[in-house]
Amino acid sequence: MRIRNLHQFTEHHRFYVFRDFAMSALNRRMLAHVYQPMIGAFAAGLYELLYHQLADDRIGYSALDPQRKLFLGLGLDMNERGRQELADQCSRLEAVGLLQSSRLSVTDSDDYVYEYELAAPLSPDEFFGSPHLTMLLRDKVGKYAVISLREMFYAKESDELAGAAGLHRENLTVPFYELFRLNAQAIDPELDQALAEVAPARAAEPKPKLASAGIQYAEIITRFPRNSANRVYVERLRGDEEQLAQLNYVAYKYGLSVVDLCRLLDEDGIFGARGELMYDELQLRANLTFRQGRKRQDDRERIMARTAAAAEPAMESQDDQLEEIGVLEEFYMEVPLQLAGRCDIHQYNMLMRNEPHTRFIARFFPGTVPEWIVRVFEVIDLNYKLNGSVINVLIHYVLGMNDAQRVTKTYIDAVASNMLMKGIDSYEKAIRYVREQARLEKERESRQSGGGYPAAGSATKRAAGAGRGPAAAARGGRKKPDIVQEMPKGPQVSAEKLEELRRLAQRLDGKA
Template sequence: MAMFWQGYGWCSRTYRPLHGTDLLALTHLYQPIIGATSIGLYMTLYHQLPLHRAGVSTICSQSYLLKLLSLSSQQMLEARYLLEGVGLLNTFEKKDLKNGSYYEFELIPPLSPIKFFQSEVFSLTLYNLLGKDRYIELQKMFIQPDTVESIQVSKNITKSFQEIFGSLSPHEMRKAAEIQKDHFWSWDQDDEGLIDGRFPEWNHDDLSVIQRHLSNQIDPHVWTKELEAELKELCLLYQLEAEDLLKLLRDPTITGRGQIDMNRLRSFVKSEYQMRLSHSLKPKQAQPQPLGSTSMKQQVTKQSQKEPLTEEDRYFQQLGMLSPLELLSYYQGGAKIPDCDINLVESLIRDYGLPQGVVNVLLDYVLQKHDRKLPRSLVQKIAGHWKRLGITTIEQAKEQARKELRNSKRQAETKKKNQQSVVSFNKNKQQDRQKKGSPSSEPVVQMSDEELLKKQAQIRAKLTLMREQQKRIWEEEENTP
């Protein structure tokens, strides 16, 4: 939670003045949700601005704002958070040489009544606070359904500017060019997204809004922490917005009889992701976008652009901005990601509990080292090792990958040296044998025919004697009672 420093100054900014409809929306639609104190803070900040145009107020002290509101610093901070939560206020902490540190409160006009009621978050919240009858009255007050539906034929007979005032003369056109040259602001500075208000945003970690929307479809005991963990995993892995997840869960083929079919949901999300990914890459002729390309560099945050980064640091920073499946899509070159690889990525996140950035570093390390292959057993072995080491950040994963790469290179060099030593030893030994002759070979004895016959006679005599001795032994054994 951001601190509230009373020593800081403050100023307010807006992109357009408020209209009458804006004031009605603030009073009847926003005030029941955030309270009168927050609306009072909004109007106080607004009336510090120049009237009837966009602009920036002068920098005042925090104590002056607290006195205007008759609030304590804690009450003012809570009111500010409520305005930020419903999209009516942006807060920036700034610092310059002239004014030092100060807050800039950027006032955002409220949504138009039609867009307000189109927002499921706002409409559901207002319905629960006011009740059905008052909610319907407000809808009738701001939205008239019978405007022009009964008119069958209409013709636009409005006169144009040229029909009333005629064309501009060359002299007047030169004057227009001079006026444009004297402009002291840039049209590109306006944020069109802030002119008509902003829809509310919520964190993916908080699924309570989705749970309330599905309270009539899902049994309360079904919505468990384990279910929330699986849904968060799907949002993280397949880059789902909360609105997308809510739309999927409302599908009767996925949610029915108070239960959620997670297998069907996963299968549907996988196919939708593959289709979305293939469509997004078709205009580029299904070519993978290098991680160091210009379009990827544009995604680097403004904070990182202020500090010089090496190519390696920028590369790993981009790894942290992708989902694991987006990383695989770059290596696939726009083709379909194999189901076994998708299941492997899901296992790394669900079973091993590795953060998204760590998974990306692991996959990138294995793909580059093993010729774009993803051996499942090897990836899981490394994942288990990194989990035991307690690796939770990209920086830690990067250092561990470097360490393992150095070890593998050192082992490869040692193995190569050993093989060279064995080959050299065998080669030298063979050369020595060729020079000296084999030490195990015996000299061949040359014998005459007479000596050979004499030798054979001696051998036959010995064999005859051995047979006679064996015969006597058998006879003695037979005669023995």
Template sequence: MAEFWMELQPVDSYRVKANGVLSEKDRKILTFLYQPLMGAECLALYDTLVTEVEENRLWSESHSHTQLLNLLGISLPNLFQARLKLEGLGLLRSFVQTVGESRHYIYEMAAPLSPEQFFSDGLLNIYLYSKIGNAQYQRLRRFFSDTPMSEDGFDEVTRSFQDVFETFTGSELPVTTAENGEPVGRAQSRGVTLDDKAFDFAVMIQSLSPTMLSRNAVTEEVRACILKLHAIYAIEELDMVHYLYRSVQADGTLDLDYLRKIVRDGYQMQHNRLPELKAKTAAPPETTTKQELQEGASDTEALAYYLENVTPYQLMVDISDGAVPAETDLKVIDEVMAQQNLPIPVMNVLIEYVLLRLDGKISKNYMMTIAAHWKRKKVQTAKEAMEMAWAEHEKYKKLQEEGTQKAPSNYRNNNRKFNQTGRKEILPDWFDKEEVKPVEKAMTTREKSTLDKQVEEMKKRLKEGR
């Protein structure tokens, strides 16, 4: 999943676009059919955005995302994830325009599927069934269904327009101009959008035997059904071929209802459960790199690897012992990274360097100055950035020894030394290139640095495969 802080900040503005009017029935569909799949926060976000558009209007006024955060009482990460779920379910389309350092969003709201579309969707209804169980699922089907009355024995006596009204004889016609605006109609449904990036239809088609199933039988409707089955049950191309063979009817066409049934039964038989709808998470680091670290990597190598692979947001969380970083700090990091176009590993080293030099504080001007310097030096990796930081420290150290500049203070709680005035100079582990004894032997537990703890916890997580 995308890192929210790189795409969304509270100061970013937005406007809501309605592609039509939602009915009371649409709201019931959202509450009973969509809410179990996406959660209450998503429903609250959808309702809030729709409500911002005034009655008989298509556009809302412009607001910052801070308003949404205050109205919903949720964090920025939760707001971003709720937005992604609405997009994935076909209830929201997002557009962004970047002007200088400002981002402006348009959120276009879509209506939910009708009950008939939802219960025959082949994707959303399966996940709903898995989520709420058979009894509740059947109750909802009855809630949104009705038995049609038979019209047998009745003759239609409806008159046409011409039977009721006189033919128009006026000479003037109504004039339509752009100033009059766009008439508001009912909101349109989009449904879930699936692509075929993860399913290779070419492989499946080539594997079909012409004597078993004609390739012409794989129509657009069949393709759409296959994509939904793959999205739900992760059926591979060759396995899908066998399911298609079993679904062939006497006339050579495919029975899609039977295809859905045998795929579902096969999944249940193998996993003893129905599939669940889950949001994607970030992929773990590659196993090969983990193995290299497990073979006796030094603290410096482990730290370099950590800074190469962690996101700036997660780095801030780790440094804060799990606390959510301040929005102002994230905004500064985002601006510096965007303006200087620094690689993420280099930005990570810069974040840690600035936090250590400024005793846990973020300064935009200070960070921007160093970032510009590293950009001019074409620093691309965490190791190169660490070398630059070490070289900068050596320069300060030399100036201090010459008595022309004070030594930096409050940098790190390890590798402590005293300057000529008796003031402690605190340095990061990777600034000191001289061989030192293992930290466990050289320091007491109380004197262990935050960096040492961070490195140990990171190496432990790598060994556990997290």
């Protein structure tokens, strides 16, 4: 409960409780044995006090009462310390999902009314299926106590039924319309109106529905193989709306057809020993199917593009291509070292702006372009749908400007992906992007090389360090300061003085 000013949360403010459930014996046992170790006995007592504001056999709203009733029922002092304690205990209930608190502003006055909406304790399956609640309980009582608590809520089946999951199960349930017949023509509008009038003002919020691929159980069972070992488990999905919703969500998420879904359900490990659907395993294999299908689609698109290109007649000269587009001088890029002397800056930028990337990249290699580079730029062109002139600027950036050690498949793909994310769809935007990246790289290199030498270092050492080059600076980073300092030089000592000092040392050592 977020209360910034405790003067707005006092024993004089009124409150009411809303709940749309009634506690069962299982709920009370969950509250006492599972929730109480996590939130404490005081918070559990507050929950019981709020619950009993309504009769046990009714749901809806309690009467408006001052919060003094809560303070007295909990034995709290009606001061700032008691208000803070009540707010803290409400926060504990809110954190584990048992309470939702709201504050309503009264229009006629500057007063507030507090609403406490209670939620029923989770069932054992729902609670132990929530990782964050289970881990909190483990931190409070320990791992072995959690295991014991979970076993306490389940009655074990007899030994004769231990293997019943593998037996054939026949559904003998009689449906409603097979036993009862309704008079569909006898419509009672007065009854409908009366039911609408007495309906509660607040209905229970429906659970959010998962996105669905719209696959029905009948579509799955008609396409599922009859001799499959998982057939009996798939037949149990009939009427299980929750598991069918999970299947449809996985199919919607990964674009699976009915055939793909049936193939996944037929694999080993999708169903547990008791026939329960292993949702995480299904989602993992659906993800693999999605990635394989995407890779096949990309390969298919590239093959079709190659076939279409081979079917076109070969162009006699470069002049037969599309009309050339000029390049403004402000977007000129320097000629790389690989092409120095072969073309001037104007010719190079015109080639980069108008030439296909397959021909432009060949100019950077004396012989055949390596196959892996061809495949990388083929993916960028045919699958990423990057503009042709932008691809040429990318080639200039990775082959003409950067260190050759950085020309890898991962690096080229990362730069192309970054261009796509930044919306680089024209030649001019690509030039600005490349210049910005070059500026950032220079700033990074200057930060790495700056401050690498001690203030007392000699000029010779600075010159030696500067001669390492950018590659060595990138590998080594900042150079460690040299902590060895030269000894100060004093006056020269004569040979006679040195001989006298040596004789004195010998006499002191007893060797004279």
